[in-house]
Ligand SMILES: [Fe+2]
């Protein structure tokens with residue numbers, strides 16, 4: 001079963017996951033066939049889908065400028081920020097790792113700070129690449145979705161994503177200490193999403209899965225970062241992302257109601273493959289390579305067993321938006337609960353009754369909240 005979904009017999013086989021070559025390292029550009037028809041519609045009735053129309057009107061009023069609306073004059077010292085969060089001396093227990101018998105056992109303050117600084121460079125690099133994936137996917141949705149309200153909304157999301165790529169790239173270039181290439185597993189997922197010819201698969205892969213995980217990840221980083229610039233950047237990006245995920249849920253809810261069980265099964269498999277790819281990306285293997293440590297040794301130091309299963313509660317929490325949204329779309333229950341079973345196996349089903357993201361964008365609209373506060377001042 002699993003080989004049809006992902007390229008290995010056991011989805012948790014750590015050796016197989018770590019041995020997938022990274023095709024993005026020496027590239028300047030990367031080409032993917034997108035296999036789609038561009039669809040014109042002659043039905044211009046605006047507001048035929050009221051929820052999408054409302055989202056479009058909201059998006060027009062919530063635009064912000066990445067150059068002028070963020071405090072770029074903030075002085076950022078990555079090592080100092082790392083020390084504030086993790087201390088200056090190794091504390092492996094705090095990060096849930098057992099390092100006896102590994103090369104990390106002899107690490108001092110220098111390597112400890114370097115590792116966390118690299119983790120930050122890596123995370124923000126993956127966010128930046130993911131944002132470019134979102135830019136391309138949403139441009140594709142403008143072409144392929146047959147509904148005018150969805151084309152209008154998607155056009156605003158294209159601008160949002162351009163701004164997100166721009167601000168993450170600027171933060172990396174001007175405030176941090178280095179870039180990473182696109183992670184293999186995130187890259188394979190983006191390639192899969194873009195090359196699928198069916199318009200709803202772009203939404204399912206990007207708006208539901210990738211952006212659902214991003215929204216949760218931005219939320220965690222926003223909560224813990226001591227840097228006021230990054231905090232504000234993430235707050236504004238999340239305000240846009242909540243709309244994007246809502247766009248996916250609202251569009252697919254209507255479409256999936258009309259699909260057969262066999263058609264839904266293809267969507268369930270795609271969602272599960274995406275979940276596995278994103279879990280595998282969280283192994284952050286490139287950081288360990290850069291630190292000169294065998295990735296498998298480092299990954300196993302943070303695990304109870306020998307496999308790629310999720311154990312870190314913070315990583316598990318990253319699935320807290322995806323699972324309720326899949327439920328809302330009927331993907332957990334179709335085909336005798338096939339996806340519910342798979343999500344149980346990877347340990348994320350406990351989020352199924354958490355709030356879905358179809359209306360959360362109203363609460364997360366930090367841009368409008370700040371404008372209202374400024375007007376009232
Ligand atoms: Fe984005």
Ligand SMILES: [Fe+2]
Pocket residue numbers: 134161211240241244
């Ligand atoms: Fe987005």
